[in-house]
Amino acid sequence: MVTEELVPSTWGTFWDHFGETLVRLLEIKDGSNVLDIGTGGGANLYPAAKRVGETGSVTSVELCEHCVNKANGEIQRCSISNAEVLLKDACETGFPDSNFDYVIAGFIGWDDYFDFKKGEFVADDVLTKEILRVLKPGGYFGLSTWLNQEDLDWMKRFLNSHDIECRTNYHAEHEEGWRIIMKDKGLINLRFVVEIFYYTYPSVDNWWKEMMDYNWIEDKENGEFITSDIKSDARGAIKEHMTGDGGVRFSRTAIFMTAEKI
Numbered sequence: 001m002v003t004e005e006l007v008p009s010t011w012g013t014f015w016d017h018f019g020e021t022l023v024r025l026l027e028i029k030d031g032s033n034v035l036d037i038g039t040g041g042g043a044n045l046y047p048a049a050k051r052v053g054e055t056g057s058v059t060s061v062e063l064c065e066h067c068v069n070k071a072n073g074e075i076q077r078c079s080i081s082n083a084e085v086l087l088k089d090a091c092e093t094g095f096p097d098s099n100f101d102y103v104i105a106g107f108i109g110w111d112d113y114f115d116f117k118k119g120e121f122v123a124d125d126v127l128t129k130e131i132l133r134v135l136k137p138g139g140y141f142g143l144s145t146w147l148n149q150e151d152l153d154w155m156k157r158f159l160n161s162h163d164i165e166c167r168t169n170y171h172a173e174h175e176e177g178w179r180i181i182m183k184d185k186g187l188i189n190l191r192f193v194v195e196i197f198y199y200t201y202p203s204v205d206n207w208w209k210e211m212m213d214y215n216w217i218e219d220k221e222n223g224e225f226i227t228s229d230i231k232s233d234a235r236g237a238i239k240e241h242m243t244g245d246g247g248v249r250f251s252r253t254a255i256f257m258t259a260e261k262i
């Protein structure tokens with residue numbers, strides 16, 4: 001009897017798209033032992049588990065307990081036998097040295113360690129150190145990060161036009177900065193790929209809900225300054241991004257880096 005393959009539930013949309021891209025760019029070999037940093041919705045985890053096959057394994061570490069439980073639930077529901085998610089800080093994994101053939105990190109953000117605007121370190125980069133400690137010589141490190149999130153830039157400009165000084169809500173992490181972070185770390189064959197993905201929110205409500213999931217002013221609830229008048233203005237102004245069938249279309253641009261450990 002042919003049974004339909006169970007598909008794990010993820011965050012979907014651009015997360016899945018960019019997760020697939022990162023795993024594809026790394027050309028992960030059958031039977032490999034992979035560490036996935038920051039499970040989130042599993043955008044890297046599930047494609048990696050597929051790539052390594054029955055004889056390989058993927059271990060994913062995540063700080064958010066809800067994400068860990070959700071992903072482990074999906075792993076069980078879909079009978080994925082070669083993956084597990086652990087509640088662990090990627091900066092201190094406790095795994096042995098040179099344990100993994102690949103380490104992948106999707107959209108973790110390095111701003112705790114590096115200021116991409118100034119091009120300098122702001123703290124000891126314990127995350128990169130830990131990644132390179134657990135990666136085997138000859139193993140590959142791959143990451144994805146944001147270069148541009150058009151929807152978040154739009155929202156910031158819109159709020160600014162209503163005299164609301166707010167944050168950008170993401171850090172653009174460009175190739176130049178990554179080359180500085182990775183310099184003298186024992187990596188070779190650094191490769192960068194940039195990809196733009198156009199995404200259509202199914203409706204204005206859906207787009208607005210996503211925007212309100214971001215905290216636009218530190219230590220303030222959005223509801224304290226985004227009044228019903230401002231919300232109504234936003235719904236008018238967003239028309240420039242609307243598709244014929246009521247969706248809201250924006251682009252997100254990611255940069256991918258892959259490198260081999262000497």
Ligand SMILES: C[S@@+](CC[C@H](N)C(=O)[O-])C[C@H]1O[C@@H](n2cnc3c(N)ncnc32)[C@H](O)[C@@H]1O
Nearest residue numbers: 015038039040043061062063064089090106107
């Ligand atoms: C933006 S999400 C991306 C998830 C997924 N990798 C993807 O590409 O779709 C980043 C995730 O990394 C997790 N994270 C950030 N820093 C971490 C760390 N030091 N250790 C483990 N997880 C971390 C966050 O909790 C969050 O769920």
